[in-house]
Amino acid sequence: MKYLFFIISIIFLGCANKININEFTPINAPKSKFLPSKNEILYKPQILITNFSGSYSNYAKDFLKITLSNIKSIKLLNRQFKSLKEEIKLSEIAKSNNSNLDQADFLIEGKIIEITKKRIYHPSQRFKDKKGRIYYTKAYYEHTVCVKGEISITKLPENIIYQTLPFYKCEYETTSSYYFDYKPLIIETIKSAIYNLNDKLKKIFAKKGYIFEIRKKDNDIIIKTTLNSNFGAKTDENVDIFTIKKIKIPFSNDYKKEILKIGEGKIIKVTNEYSWILVKKHLQTIKIGDFVKMNYKHSFWDIFE
Structure with missing residues (x-):
């Protein structure tokens, strides 16, 4: 109830301070x-994802596409990367003619550097309540995945590294069984790691x-x-x-x-x-x-x- 009162107070405070243009x-x-x-004024930088290397890179590339497609201040190009030389040339021609040739203003390349897996066994714990009754917790396994990687942003036609964004994320699940399929957790961890870059990417391309x-x-x-x-x-x-x-x-x-x-x-x-x-x-x-x-x-x- 106190939180509701707090929120209502803030809303009324905001209304009281409303500005009349x-x-x-x-x-x-x-x-x-x-x-x-x-x-x-109308310019939207055009972005092209060139490659994503490393384990599970196809998933990482898809998650990066989703992240970039939700940024309204850019245009994500839906075409294949040609070659660096061709992309630079296309960007130079578009710039000199002040035209749009579906050229990339920025290239983004990513890589998964490392994926680590860890399993920890947590044995059953014995404890006693105030009345002297004894209880046992269930034993379980904690399965952890950590993903380390980075994306690199290259500005065209200058062909300079504009920004490099490292990412690192760990996720875990608990089970009663020793045996565990790590693949879904790895994919989920990569997804979280890439999605966590959203604010940084929005700021870069603001x-x-x-x-x-x-x-x-x-x-x-x-x-x-x-x-x-x-x-x-x-x-x-x-x-x-x-x-x-x-x-x-x-x-x-x-x-x-x-x-x-x-x-x-x-x-x-x-x-x-x-x-x-x-x-x-x-x-x-x-x-x-x-x-x-x-x-x-x-x-x-x-x-x-």
Whole structure:
């Protein structure tokens, strides 16, 4: 009952703090020097799984496909890997022509490094209750499987390792019998290990939502962005706010672009076209053309899922 009261209290607290967007006044905000093109706004990185090696790799590859297909900010290519040379060439042609040739922007390769199995016998235990009655627990076997592996993400056409994600997971079952078919448990452990990469993959491929309107009320700021429900955005999700700056390269006349995090916010409204975000903190002026990305940190509400 106390938990119900706790939840209801939080719901009412949330309602009390609900933000009325119409109470905020649009401001004449400065514009970024790096305004996005239409293609950049609509861009979804195209991912191709190349290979998964090691024991039970066919299961691991299927679980990785399922994980990636549930990430709305990417497009998982449903075709066979050609060769690294051909994939690089296809990516270069698509980039130079600004066209979509079903090219991969990222290649993902995985491997199962090690699978270990362990069996532990737990003998019957004798214990006595307060009345002096004696009881015996049942003897049982504990069967444990641990899976170790990694996935590697390569960026094209540069052909550089963009990210490597290791995974490790153990699962166990108990039986009264010494004999045990480990295969189902191995498959289940691989499944859990791959699915546990979901948040990391979502963060790596998080969609950029470009800011195209800024409003203010007293000291509060809200921003309207291109991040929308079609890319997986949800109300109450936390976002990071970024800007792009031109940085001079030391001992050179050349410049480079650098992405800097300048703030944080929370999505207060989302549709299939845009989102409104309440700025929680910012280190410098937010400009039109700056962008946000969901940070996928675990929140309080995860305990109810």
